[in-house]
Amino acid sequence: MPGDGEIVEIEPRLPAHQSLPQSIKGSYDRIGDIAIVKIRNTERAAGLADAILQSGTGVVSVWKDSGIQGEYRTRRLEWLAGEKKTVSLYTENQARFMLDISKVYFSPRLATERMRLARRIHDGEYIIDMFAGIGPFGIIIARNREVEITCIDANPDAIHFMKESIKLNKLKGKISPVLGQAEKVMQRLPRADRIIMNLPHDSMNYLDIAKASLKDDGTIHLYMIGSIADTEANMEKIRINGLTVTDKRIVHGYSPTESLISLSLRKTL
Ligand code: SAM
Numbered sequence: 001m002p003g004d005g006e007i008v009e010i011e012p013r014l015p016a017h018q019s020l021p022q023s024i025k026g027s028y029d030r031i032g033d034i035a036i037v038k039i040r041n042t043e044r045a046a047g048l049a050d051a052i053l054q055s056g057t058g059v060v061s062v063w064k065d066s067g068i069q070g071e072y073r074t075r076r077l078e079w080l081a082g083e084k085k086t087v088s089l090y091t092e093n094q095a096r097f098m099l100d101i102s103k104v105y106f107s108p109r110l111a112t113e114r115m116r117l118a119r120r121i122h123d124g125e126y127i128i129d130m131f132a133g134i135g136p137f138g139i140i141i142a143r144n145r146e147v148e149i150t151c152i153d154a155n156p157d158a159i160h161f162m163k164e165s166i167k168l169n170k171l172k173g174k175i176s177p178v179l180g181q182a183e184k185v186m187q188r189l190p191r192a193d194r195i196i197m198n199l200p201h202d203s204m205n206y207l208d209i210a211k212a213s214l215k216d217d218g219t220i221h222l223y224m225i226g227s228i229a230d231t232e233a234n235m236e237k238i239r240i241n242g243l244t245v246t247d248k249r250i251v252h253g254y255s256p257t258e259s260l261i262s263l264s265l266r267k268t269l
Pocket of ligand 1: 063071072073105106107108110130132133134135137152153154155158180181182183198199200
């Protein structure tokens with residue numbers, strides 16, 4: 001049975017009485033007992049939604065995602081089948097989160113990346129997550145390491161669900177949720193050992209601000225969406241900004257030509 005956060009590929013077997021094509025295939029994101037389908041064709045999406053509900057995996061509500069929108073990066077959702085619920089309890093790497101899929105950004109596709117990052121962090125570090133959402137990076141790190149993390153987000157609902165999620169977990173480290181624009185909040189914070197920048201379409205525009213808040217031997221973990229050519233152009237921008245790329249990897253595909261890319265950056269002293 002698939003667990004929370006897995007990206008599930010299914011080929012539903014539809015009951016004989018249904019007139020939908022037998023060949024419906026699809027993938028969906030699972031957040032607790034809610035499934036999110038990203039198929040544009042409404043008939044195919046509805047067929048997949050029914051198949052998910054009947055698959056016995058504990059999903060009770062299925063929504064169609066037509067894209068991420070606005071400053072808060074929330075999903076444009078359309079109800080497809082089952083209960084019309086949007087709040088769910090989600091588990092990832094043994095951490096628990098409470099969230100409303102219609103009010104905050106959340107992607108279960110980053111589960112492996114969050115754990116990979118947590119493993120690289122040492123006790124005693126001070127970390128800033130500039131675009132923290134409900135705080136999944138911070139919570140996964142603080143469950144595993146004795147660190148201090150300031151988690152900033154501009155969306156009041158994200159801060160609300162971050163605070164609820166913190167209560168659901170036994171943390172070794174300390175998280176301070178802060179509501180506000182990262183560029184303003186960072187001015188009054190101490191310099192950090194690490195800065196996490198997960199605003200993939202826009203992170204590059206905040207590089208100066210992050211660099212000013214980074215200790216001389218600190219590391220920035222920046223996520224960006226782009227093609228290999230875009231990445232090369234950004235590498236040049238990064239070099240000009242006085243930073244060096246120490247690690248570059250593809251987290252997952254985003255579109256036929258673009259990927260979510262993770263870069264680790266250090267100050268060039
Ligand atoms: N890091 C989180 C995660 O992995 O789930 C959320 C990342 S989401 C792509 C980007 C987040 O940045 C959103 O929750 C949005 O509200 C927030 N955001 C956008 N602009 C911001 C800003 N200037 N300052 C602080 N937060 C901002």
